[in-house]
Amino acid sequence: MNVINVHGREISRVMEGVQFAVVPLGSVEYHGPHSPLGTDIILAKGFGERIDPALGPLVYPTVPFTSCPGKTQHYSGTVSVRPSVFIDYLSDIVEGICQLGIRNIVLLNAHDANMGPSRTVAESVTGKYRDASFLLINWWQMATIQFTEQMGIFQGTAGRGHGGPYEMSAVKAFCPELVSVQESDLELDSCPPLSSLPYVLVEGTPQGWDGYTGRIQQTSLEAGQLIVDEAAQNMNKLIKKWLEMRNGTNGEEDQHGIS
Incomplete structure (x- = not known):
């Protein structure tokens, strides 16, 4: 259920069926000439x-403005707020949700730069509401590189990267008319990995970069539909396991039809 459709007199009744709140996190940011600012x-x-209604979500409006990295801040159309402002703003949002009595909150993220601030907020608010639990979900991690390779979605590339074919194919699955790759659009290969181990590299102007990166000519609706279906299925599985853990059930019975 979407919270904006809930009447004041219905709050108590609606809350009886709510198991968790969902706060989607976006940005207004340049993603290349082929992509919408609201990607x-x-x-x-x-x-x-795409969250299964049977799981009992209460979905809040998407947070549109956030902090954007230095590598996109100077591109036309990007709107970036200070990280401290975003942290304070998101803290107030989730504390308002906690005050409603909800203690399970999914931060559903679509912007790389939201990861750090979101965790900061979750760590802080759980210090105040000790019975609260936050599940931070980055949608792009819900479909593995191995999945796209097995499905043969992209050729010679994993497709990942800001404004790349993985991300923009997913956008096409939701709003096909808003992604427009032209033959003249440049294809840009990012820097190869420095290590197979996890690391963080922050640069103002990365290699293979012009406000986006990737072999964008491989963007397609068909790829997007496969990616979105896989990511949504895995997202719902993850949420279901989290709720089972929170409710103290063993998950042997699949009451919500998700396996």
């Missing part, structure tokens, strides 16, 4: 709408 808003909202 992350479209994805966050779209995946929020």
Whole structure:
């Protein structure tokens, strides 16, 4: 259920069926000449709408403005707020949800730069509400690189990267008319990995970068539909396991039809 449709007199009744709140997190950010500025808003909202209603979600409006990295701040159309402002803003949102009595909150993220601030907020608020639990979901991690390779979705590339074919194919699955790759659009290969181990590299101007990266000519609706279906299925499995853990059930019975 979407919270904006709940009447004041219905709050108590609606709350009886709510198991968790969902706060989608987006951005207004340049993603290349072929992509909408609201790419992350479209994805966050779209995946929020793909959450299985049987799980008992209460979905909140997508947060549109956030902090954007230095590598996109100077591109036309990007709107970036200070990280401290975003942290305070998101803290107030989730504390308002906790005050309603909800203690399970999914932060459904579609913007890479939201990961750090979101965790900061979750760590802080759980110090105040000790019975609260936050599940931070980055939609792009819900479909593995191995999945796209097995399905043969992209050729010679994993497709990942800001504004790349993985992300923009997913946008096409939700809003096909808003992604427009032209033959003249450049294909840009990012820097190869420095290590097979996890690391963080932050640069103002990365290699293979012009406000986006990737072999964008491989963007397609068909790829997007496969990616979104896989990511949504895995997202719902994850949420279901989390709720089972929170409710103290063993998950042997699949009451919600998700296996």
